[in-house]
Amino acid sequence: MRQPILMIPGPTNLDRSVLEALALPAIGHTSGEFYDEFGELLALAASAFMAKKEQMVVITGSGTFGMESGIATFLGNGKKVLAIVNGFFGERFAQIAEIYGSKVRRLTVGDGRSAGEDELARALSEDDYEAVLMVHSETSNGVLNDVSALARVAKEKGVYTFVDAVSSLGGVKLDFGSGLYDFVFASSQKCLAAPPGAALIAISDELRSVIRSGTVRSYYFDLGRWVDIMKDPKIYLTTPAIPNFRALRVALKNLVNEGVERRWERHSMLGRTAWRFSDDTGIRLLARDRSPTVSAFYVGKGAPAIKERILKDRNILVATGIGGERDSVIRIGHLGLTDKRLMDETLAAFSEALRSVAGSSP
Numbered sequence: 001m002r003q004p005i006l007m008i009p010g011p012t013n014l015d016r017s018v019l020e021a022l023a024l025p026a027i028g029h030t031s032g033e034f035y036d037e038f039g040e041l042l043a044l045a046a047s048a049f050m051a052k053k054e055q056m057v058v059i060t061g062s063g064t065f066g067m068e069s070g071i072a073t074f075l076g077n078g079k080k081v082l083a084i085v086n087g088f089f090g091e092r093f094a095q096i097a098e099i100y101g102s103k104v105r106r107l108t109v110g111d112g113r114s115a116g117e118d119e120l121a122r123a124l125s126e127d128d129y130e131a132v133l134m135v136h137s138e139t140s141n142g143v144l145n146d147v148s149a150l151a152r153v154a155k156e157k158g159v160y161t162f163v164d165a166v167s168s169l170g171g172v173k174l175d176f177g178s179g180l181y182d183f184v185f186a187s188s189q190k191c192l193a194a195p196p197g198a199a200l201i202a203i204s205d206e207l208r209s210v211i212r213s214g215t216v217r218s219y220y221f222d223l224g225r226w227v228d229i230m231k232d233p234k235i236y237l238t239t240p241a242i243p244n245f246r247a248l249r250v251a252l253k254n255l256v257n258e259g260v261e262r263r264w265e266r267h268s269m270l271g272r273t274a275w276r277f278s279d280d281t282g283i284r285l286l287a288r289d290r291s292p293t294v295s296a297f298y299v300g301k302g303a304p305a306i307k308e309r310i311l312k313d314r315n316i317l318v319a320t321g322i323g324g325e326r327d328s329v330i331r332i333g334h335l336g337l338t339d340k341r342l343m344d345e346t347l348a349a350f351s352e353a354l355r356s357v358a359g360s361s362p
């Protein structure tokens with residue numbers, strides 16, 4: 001069967017070197033070979049976050065592991081949390097905080113906008129918050145929150161900043177070394193161009209110092225258990241997804257070889273290509289403050305048929321909207337390994353499909 005080219009917002013197409021790492025013979029998780037590779041993986045992950053190796057945690061799981069472990073470890077049990085909600089994943093972050101007993105207030109931001117510094121400052125001054133939650137690149141609608149500006153506001157108020165960087169890390173500037181952030185998580189299957197299966201987390205020294213292992217009402221999500229394993233992966237906690245970690249290590253090497261800044265710039269170019277396409281065709285983007293890694297186009301209706309048409313004609317897979325927007329939105333993920341040629345081909349296929357699918361006019 002012909003494999004489609006992935007232009008969904010993750011998982012992404014994989015480089016041959018990454019596929020080869022997935023196909024290596026099995027090794028044990030307590031072997032010297034895995035131990036060495038894991039150490040290297042942490043150092044490479046730190047480069048992608050611009051963090052220190054000692055601040056990194058990499059665990060078998062998906063992006064949601066990062067989200068839930070951060071809440072479970074630091075923010076449950078009545079802690080006051082301000083959640084910026086610009087879309088589906090911001091809402092998920094808030095919901096998980098509620099499940100763990102945080103007192104959550106939502107700062108809901110509509111119209112495809114990033115939260116503003118003033119509105120965040122105002123909201124934070126209304127109560128004594130422990131943390132603010134925000135999504136860097138809101139994959140459901142392509143909104144980009146200006147996380148460095150927002151984190152600066154939170155820092156001034158002495159509030160921890162938790163950032164979901166699942167569809168931004170590696171694709172949009174995020175400098176953990178700036179000291180603005182306390183908890184940032186990403187996953188392997190987006191801009192890092194590795195297979196799904198690993199959550200990558202950076203924890204600030206200040207936040208790490210409040211970890212009290214064993215006080216959390218979860219086993220797997222208690223990061224206190226995991227930080228020791230990062231120092232010595234020979235200690236058994238759970239069995240890691242070894243092939244995924246080996247593939248992630250190669251994907252991160254590829255990222256470092258490309259250059260972190262250069263990868264941001266490539267994504268920025270892809271974003272500009274999508275925005276120019278929207279200007280030229282009049283197909284509206286849901287986002288006003290736009291992520292360079294994912295674009296959500298409003299097509300009115302018939303999105304599933306448009307998606308099928310693109311797949312049939314060009315063997316390219318795009319995504320429809322999430323939840324209530326399934327029928328009216330096409331989402332294109334321009335992340336990971338995507339280059340200008342594939343981006344242009346995808347956008348050409350999209351406008352052809354729009355024209356050919358009866359009844360869908362934006």
Ligand SMILES: Cc1ncc(COP(=O)(O)O)c(C=O)c1O
Nearest residue numbers: 062063064089139164166167187
């Ligand atoms: C912004 C964002 N946050 C969280 C998630 C959840 O990640 P996962 O599906 O890897 O659990 C996603 C997944 O697409 C995402 O895009």
